[in-house]
Amino acid sequence: MTEEEIVIYSDSFDTLMQLQHALDSFRSGSWLNTSTSGGGAFPPLNVFSKNDDLVIVAEAPGLKKEELEIQVKGRTIQIAGTKSIAYGDRVSLHRRERTIGRFSRSLDLPVEIDADKVRAEYRDGMLAIFLHRAEHDKPRSIKIA
Amino acid sequence: MAGQELEVQKKKELASQQEKTTPARFYVPLTDIFETGDALKIVMEVPGVPKDGVDVKIENDVLSMEARIETTNYNGLEPVYTEYPVGHFARSFTLPEQVDQHNITALLEDGVLTLTLNKRPETKPRRIAIQSP
Numbered sequence: 001m002t003e004e005e006i007v008i009y010s011d012s013f014d015t016l017m018q019l020q021h022a023l024d025s026f027r028s029g030s031w032l033n034t035s036t037s038g039g040g041a042f043p044p045l046n047v048f049s050k051n052d053d054l055v056i057v058a059e060a061p062g063l064k065k066e067e068l069e070i071q072v073k074g075r076t077i078q079i080a081g082t083k084s085i086a087y088g089d090r091v092s093l094h095r096r097e098r099t100i101g102r103f104s105r106s107l108d109l110p111v112e113i114d115a116d117k118v119r120a121e122y123r124d125g126m127l128a129i130f131l132h133r134a135e136h137d138k139p140r141s142i143k144i145a
Numbered sequence: 146m147a148g149q150e151l152e153v154q155k156k157k158e159l160a161s162q163q164e165k166t167t168p169a170r171f172y173v174p175l176t177d178i179f180e181t182g183d184a185l186k187i188v189m190e191v192p193g194v195p196k197d198g199v200d201v202k203i204e205n206d207v208l209s210m211e212a213r214i215e216t217t218n219y220n221g222l223e224p225v226y227t228e229y230p231v232g233h234f235a236r237s238f239t240l241p242e243q244v245d246q247h248n249i250t251a252l253l254e255d256g257v258l259t260l261t262l263n264k265r266p267e268t269k270p271r272r273i274a275i276q277s278p
Contacts, residue, residue, distance in 0.1 A: 015216045015217070015219065015220065016169040016214075016216045016231070016232065016233070017169050019216065019219050019224075019231055020169060020170055020230065020231060020232060022223070022224050023224050023227045023230055023231060024230070041153065042151040042152060042153045043153070044153050044228040044229035045226070045228050045229075046224060046226070046227045046228060046229060046231070047224070047225050047226040047227070048219070048222035048223060048224055048225060049222070049223045049225045050221055050222050050223070054225070055222060059192040059193065059229060059256075060192065060256075061190040061191065061192040061255060061256030061257050062190065062255055062256065062257040063255060064255070083151055085177070087177075087179055088181065090181065090182065091179045091180060091181050091186075092179060092180045093177070093178075093179045094178040094179060094180060094185075095176060095177060095178040095179075096177050097154070097175040097176050097177060098175050098176070098177050098188065098190060099151060099152060099154065099175075100149070100151065101149040101150050101151035101152075102149070102150060102151060103150070103151040122255075124192065124193055124194060124195055124215070124255070124256050125190070125191070125192035125193065125194075125255045125256015125257060126192050126193045126256065128218075
């Protein structure tokens with residue numbers, strides 16, 4: 001079956017399918033310069049654009065808001081914190097897949113951002129950082145006289 | 146343990162889609178299972194899942210968990226860089242005999258789902274008193 005023959009009936013499934021396809025096609029993107037701490041550091045990030053603005057989304061379940069530290073300096077954003085798990089006393093572990101520890105990663109954005117307008121949200125174990133592109137860095141369209 | 150560096154674990158796609166009728170991909174949540182005196186606890190990482198996205202059911206001694214992420218947040222967003230795939234979560238567990246299947250509670254907090262499977266009273270550890278002769 002080719003791509004064109006597939007009919008999708010539901011909107012919500014459609015959104016996720018489109019998102020999964022879109023993310024797949026970007027799997028090895030080099031848009032972001034993550035050399036400071038290397039790709040593959042915690043937390044894993046996806047970056048999206050919306051008009052001129054950027055949204056950094058990270059999967060970071062089980063953190064406390066107070067344990068997250070976000071710093072912006074110029075084009076560099078740093079995300080740091082500690083993830084810990086309290087198993088309680090007198091337990092026997094049968095399986096352990098979740099990991100804990102410190103993390104800190106910084107990324108250099110290819111655009112200039114307005115540091116005063118950076119907003120971050122932590123909800124349902126997801127961190128979202130909303131960045132506004134600096135006014136003077138936005139592309140301008142030139143009218144032809 | 147406190148000084149250790151946190152590493153990223155690659156998301157594992159759900160291998161068998163037996164009961165999934167949706168075309169989107171599912172992933173297997175990272176899970177801790179541990180036992181206390183009265184209960185068995187299953188703790189799963191399901192980032193991006195709201196409270197009403199979790200569905201837990203038990204059939205033939207198998208507990209199946211499905212957690213659906215909120216996708217509306219992604220409307221109008223174009224990916225420009227990506228390090229992890231996005232999808233719903235699902236995982237099943239065969240319940241041991243000592244679990245009381247009618248006494249299971251679920252708690253979702255910061256993308257972490259904790260299922261407390263209480264043990265049947267008769268299977269809880271008991272202290273045996275030693276009788277004097």
